[in-house]
Amino acid sequence: MKRKTNLAATVALLPTWLVAVVVFIGTMGWSIHLSFTNSTIFPSSTYVGLAQYQKLFSSAKWLASLQNVVTFGILYVGGCLLLGFLLATALDRKIRFESVFRTIFLYPYAMSFVVTGLIWQWMLNPMLGIQASVRSLGWDSFVLDWVVNRDMAIYALVLAGVWQGAGLVMVIVLSGMRGIEAEQWKAARIDGIPVWRIYLSIILPQLGPALAAAGLLLAMGVIKTYDIVVAMTNGGPGNATEVPAKFIMDNLFGRQNLGLATAGATVLVLGVLMIVAPFRYAMHMRGKKRGAR
Amino acid sequence: MKTMIKLFLAGVAFAGVLTPAQAEDKPTIEILSSWTSGGEAAALDVFKTEFEKRGGVWKDSSIAGFGAADAAFQNRIVAGDPPGAKQGIIGLAAADFVGQGLFNAVDDIAKAGKWADVLPKSILDLSSFGGETYLAPTGAHGESWVFYSKDAFAKAGIADEPKSWKEFFADLDKLKAAGLVPVAWGGQPWQQSKVFNMILLSQVGIDGFLKIYVDKDKSEASIAGVRKTLDILRKLNGYVDEAAAGRNWNDATAMLITAKAGVQFMGDWAKGEFTVAGKVAGKDYGCMIVPESPGMVYIADSFYFPKTGTAATDKGQKLLAEIVMDPAVQVAFSQKKGSIPVRLDIDKTKLDACALKGAALMSAGAIVPDQAIVLTPQQVGALDDFVDEFWNNGSEDATAAAEKFFDVFE
Amino acid sequence: MARLHPNGPRPTQITAGRIGLYLFLIVAVLFFTLPLYTMVVTSLKTMDEIRLGQIFSLPSKLDVSAWITAWSGACMGTVCVGIRSGFWNSLAITLPSVALSVFIGAVNGYALSLWRPRGASVLFGLLLAGGLIPYQIFLYPMVRAMATVGLYNSLAGIILVHVIFGLPLVTLLFRNYFVSVPEELCKAARVDGAGFWRIFFEIMLPIAVPMVVVVSMLQFTGIWNDFLLGLVFAGRDNLPMTVQLNNIVNTTMGERTYNVNMAATILTALVPLAIYFLSGRWFVRGIAAGAVKG
Numbered sequence: 002m003k004r005k006t007n008l009a010a011t012v013a014l015l016p017t018w019l020v021a022v023v024v025f026i027g028t029m030g031w032s033i034h035l036s037f038t039n040s041t042i043f044p045s046s047t048y049v050g051l052a053q054y055q056k057l058f059s060s061a062k063w064l065a066s067l068q069n070v071v072t073f074g075i076l077y078v079g080g081c082l083l084l085g086f087l088l089a090t091a092l093d094r095k096i097r098f099e100s101v102f103r104t105i106f107l108y109p110y111a112m113s114f115v116v117t118g119l120i121w122q123w124m125l126n127p128m129l130g131i132q133a134s135v136r137s138l139g140w141d142s143f144v145l146d147w148v149v150n151r152d153m154a155i156y157a158l159v160l161a162g163v164w165q166g167a168g169l170v171m172v173i174v175l176s177g178m179r180g181i182e183a184e185q186w187k188a189a190r191i192d193g194i195p196v197w198r199i200y201l202s203i204i205l206p207q208l209g210p211a212l213a214a215a216g217l218l219l220a221m222g223v224i225k226t227y228d229i230v231v232a233m234t235n236g237g238p239g240n241a242t243e244v245p246a247k248f249i250m251d252n253l254f255g256r257q258n259l260g261l262a263t264a265g266a267t268v269l270v271l272g273v274l275m276i277v278a279p280f281r282y283a284m285h286m287r288g289k290k291r292g293a294r
Numbered sequence: 295m296k297t298m299i300k301l302f303l304a305g306v307a308f309a310g311v312l313t314p315a316q317a318e319d320k321p322t323i324e325i326l327s328s329w330t331s332g333g334e335a336a337a338l339d340v341f342k343t344e345f346e347k348r349g350g351v352w353k354d355s356s357i358a359g360f361g362a363a364d365a366a367f368q369n370r371i372v373a374g375d376p377p378g379a380k381q382g383i384i385g386l387a388a389a390d391f392v393g394q395g396l397f398n399a400v401d402d403i404a405k406a407g408k409w410a411d412v413l414p415k416s417i418l419d420l421s422s423f424g425g426e427t428y429l430a431p432t433g434a435h436g437e438s439w440v441f442y443s444k445d446a447f448a449k450a451g452i453a454d455e456p457k458s459w460k461e462f463f464a465d466l467d468k469l470k471a472a473g474l475v476p477v478a479w480g481g482q483p484w485q486q487s488k489v490f491n492m493i494l495l496s497q498v499g500i501d502g503f504l505k506i507y508v509d510k511d512k513s514e515a516s517i518a519g520v521r522k523t524l525d526i527l528r529k530l531n532g533y534v535d536e537a538a539a540g541r542n543w544n545d546a547t548a549m550l551i552t553a554k555a556g557v558q559f560m561g562d563w564a565k566g567e568f569t570v571a572g573k574v575a576g577k578d579y580g581c582m583i584v585p586e587s588p589g590m591v592y593i594a595d596s597f598y599f600p601k602t603g604t605a606a607t608d609k610g611q612k613l614l615a616e617i618v619m620d621p622a623v624q625v626a627f628s629q630k631k632g633s634i635p636v637r638l639d640i641d642k643t644k645l646d647a648c649a650l651k652g653a654a655l656m657s658a659g660a661i662v663p664d665q666a667i668v669l670t671p672q673q674v675g676a677l678d679d680f681v682d683e684f685w686n687n688g689s690e691d692a693t694a695a696a697e698k699f700f701d702v703f704e
Numbered sequence: 705m706a707r708l709h710p711n712g713p714r715p716t717q718i719t720a721g722r723i724g725l726y727l728f729l730i731v732a733v734l735f736f737t738l739p740l741y742t743m744v745v746t747s748l749k750t751m752d753e754i755r756l757g758q759i760f761s762l763p764s765k766l767d768v769s770a771w772i773t774a775w776s777g778a779c780m781g782t783v784c785v786g787i788r789s790g791f792w793n794s795l796a797i798t799l800p801s802v803a804l805s806v807f808i809g810a811v812n813g814y815a816l817s818l819w820r821p822r823g824a825s826v827l828f829g830l831l832l833a834g835g836l837i838p839y840q841i842f843l844y845p846m847v848r849a850m851a852t853v854g855l856y857n858s859l860a861g862i863i864l865v866h867v868i869f870g871l872p873l874v875t876l877l878f879r880n881y882f883v884s885v886p887e888e889l890c891k892a893a894r895v896d897g898a899g900f901w902r903i904f905f906e907i908m909l910p911i912a913v914p915m916v917v918v919v920s921m922l923q924f925t926g927i928w929n930d931f932l933l934g935l936v937f938a939g940r941d942n943l944p945m946t947v948q949l950n951n952i953v954n955t956t957m958g959e960r961t962y963n964v965n966m967a968a969t970i971l972t973a974l975v976p977l978a979i980y981f982l983s984g985r986w987f988v989r990g991i992a993a994g995a996v997k998g
Contacts, residue, residue, distance in 0.1 A: 324940075328955075330779065330951045330952070330954075330955060331779075331955040331959055331960070332779065332959050332961070333959060334955070335779040335782055335784075338782050339782045342782045352782075353940070354782045354783055355940045356782075356783075356951065357935065357947070357950070357951065358950050358951040358952070358953070358954035358955055359950065359954040359955070362935060362950060362954065365843075365932070365935070365936065366935055366936060369843060369844070369847045369936045370857075372844055372847045372848055372851070373847045373848070373850065373851035373856045373857070374851055375851065375856060375857060542960065544959060544960045548755040548757075551755055552755055552756060552757075554757075566959050567959050570751070570959050571751070571752065571755065
């Protein structure tokens with residue numbers, strides 16, 4: 002009986018196995034293979050050893066893109082989690098028109114970045130946007146030129162990214178808060194603990210899973226960051242906002258350099274695996290413990 | 295359940311396969327272009343109208359943006375389902391495809407239409423590979439233009455177009471003193487590379503320019519030319535506003551239209567933006583070739599003709615090649631697109647003041663190809679990176695950078 | 705158990721804390737709505753007015769022509785039918801893609817968490833890694849593969865592609881959801897002789913309704929807003945609205961009509977926006993019922 006049902010589970014997973022092996026592993030194998038060739042527009046079978054990798058790591062653009070995606074990723078995920086948590090806390094305080102606020106905070110998640118990126122570009126442009134408006138009100142030394150400032154452009158991306166992603170975190174965290182028993186609140190209030198401390202030391206620790214899920218959702222997006230960069234800065238000024246996904250895309254099509262693009266992708270995937278593997282291992286061990294229980 | 299999904303997918307797939315076939319014997323063409331905005335689409339429509347008038351079936355698969363259109367095109371080739379024609383620039387961008395045997399030649403049409411007699415030699419050469427003509431050139435754009443706002447010039451007290459870089463910078467100072475933005479700069483790599491090239495041409499001349507880009511000549515003279523170009527570029531950097539980074543060219547043009555800025559370096563397509571805003575060349579704005587330049591950088595569009603293996607499309611390709619090079623069509627197309635006809639024997643009375651200047655330079659053979667025509671896409675990207683880095687990195691030494699410039703060709 | 709209500713009694717007195725709270729919310733609302741406000745006012749201006757560069761100013765005169773152009777007149781190449789032509793294509797792509805990916809993801813999550821057949825954790829690891837790879841790199845081989853099986857440039861093809869790329873995220877969410885379901889529930893049903901599919905349809909799927917809502921909305925937004933996959937795989941008869949949007953918005957050498965661009969963008973986003981507005985409650989409730997847990 003047990004074996005038969007297990008068979009059903011195995012069969013049910015077959016299409017997914019097929020996708021994982023054929024699509025994910027197959028593509029990776031194909032990419033790794035091409036990264037050792039001198040392919041330009043189309044795959045070629047002239048092997049050039051590690052030349053593409055040498056080229057990759059002597060490219061200022063690629064090195065900048067790796068650094069940028071790390072900076073962006075940390076600030077973006079952190080910013081979304083922080084703002085999302087604050088918004089959720091505020092909405093949890095018996096606010097009037099809660100659902101209106103909630104919708105306002107969530108709507109950017111439904112908008113495509115193709116044009117909202119342009120709007121952010123305008124708003125952070127010193128001649129058009131917020132800076133010009135504030136100055137016209139009389140504050141002449143006000144500066145907000147992130148999009149065009151080499152040192153600040155990456156923060157402009159973060160700002161727009163947080164604008165889009167914080168609402169999702171808010172919804173997830175808010176629902177996590179609503180899942181906490183009312184008795185805990187009563188008890189804490191009777192003990193006379195101030196509200197902000199309750200959120201910080203009692204509620205926040207219980208939100209671990211919700212925050213982790215939200216963080217994972219956001220992190221999956223970070224490595225693929227492309228649209229927002231193309232729409233807002235197109236990687237500039239200079240290399241200030243270049244990201245790996247854009248580097249790969251540019252070389253894949255515009256620059257017709259399949260070899261370099263696949264080398265970049267291979268490095269990226271290895272990097273991802275090095276981050277994911279320890280997590281998976283930890284989860285696996287936890288799963289074993291759970292199974293033994 | 296899984297079977298149901300498969301059946302469903304198969305069913306939908308069948309529905310796709312069974313779409314009724316087009317009439318087999320009519321010349322048919324599916325066009326993949328990136329001409330989607332107002333003037334461009336109107337220009338494409340000139341071809342379409344003529345194609346249909348001559349009994350062809352026209353299907354439009356335009357995708358905006360070079361990157362997106364290229365991605366779509368390359369993927370369709372990989373899938374073995376290329377469109378009948380693809381809009382693209384002449385020169386090396388097509389070389390790999392031709393080398394792989396993916397394109398049909400239109401040599402017979404070119405011979406019958408005597409293209410060799412009516413096209414500038416360099417354009418025909420760059421449309422041909424291994425002695426056979428593969429590409430049908432649609433029109434050329436001049437890229438050595440400085441546009442200026444007459445209002446802004448008046449405000450700054452500038453009476454005449456500057457003849458030298460010295461005069462040019464003196465005028466920029468006047469614009470600055472008048473409280474205007476001297477240069478409306480489009481801070482995107484592709485725009486910056488074009489400015490680099492137009493200055494380079496003014497510094498090294500036509501032969502020097504071709505030596506650098508075609509022969510990849512790294513002589514003392516070439517290096518000195520690049521260095522002088524970089525010096526001018528660095529100097530220009532002092533005349534742009536703080537918000538220039540990442541600016542679209544049309545936003546820069548808007549600064550001229552509203553007389554907030556004095557000059558803009560751009561290709562002649564910028565005229566389209568002036569026209570839409572109701573401004574007239576020679577009256578509201580002026581166009582001049584960059585100071586000291588002996589000629590003009592140009593870029594020419596063309597149609598590529600991928601092998602599709604269908605007789606109707608083969609016919610359609612030949613018909614399209616004929617139409618594209620038809621004298622009347624060339625003029626009508628160029629007017630809509632704001633470009634210059636590539637044929638030298640056309641009726642020039644209908645061209646505007648700027649296009650006339652461009653056409654004159656073209657007839658005189660005083661033209662050099664844009665980098666995208668003579669470099670591989672990889673090298674074009676490397677050039678963009680080089681210019682962008684120099685422009686944005688204020689501390690980079692021009693002499694050292696001029697040496698580094700030649701790494702672009704590796 | 706889970707509350708659907710805020711904490712504590714509604715305060716009757718106005719305190720400094722309350723004022724600060726509302727102040728924070730108002731600032732946040734400004735931050736979130738400023739871009740939308742800018743888009744709306746821009747869409748209602750004429751190009752002459754836009755060229756003045758006062759992006760936050762109200763239009764001097766309401767001009768809705770940009771909206772009409774965007775919906776039914778904007779040109780993409782020689783075809784001038786506006787963005788509406790992609791609307792039905794987007795629906796035809798999105799609805800089956802969402803339904804299929806959510807269904808398969810739910811089965812996966814259920815099988816991976818409650819049955820754990822041999823190799824389950826390897827498969828899950830593969831999916832997780834697959835979900836982290838930029839999908840641009842999949843384009844070439846996928847195009848080849850799709851062309852080989854005859855699904856390239858077809859509705860079925862683009863749906864299949866969306867299902868494949870949706871699997872990692874959807875499976876991950878469902879797996880984490882089902883992990884929190886007591887195993888006893890499943891064991892008891894098995895003792896009663898129920899099989900894999902019966903337990904799934906009769907017990908697990910009903911429990912997972914909130915999760916289905918949440919995942920469907922995430923997938924809907926993602927697939928509706930996808931541009932690249934639609935461009936490459938859908939074929940010219942099935943191009944989604946985002947490809948039309950790109951054709952209106954994106955240009956290198958042509959003129960840009962920002963008012964039409966803004967109107968077209970808002971129009972493209974209307975369907976996901978409507979879903980959020982109408983079912984925002986469901987969304988929160990779905991997550992509140994434990995849809996997303998670590």
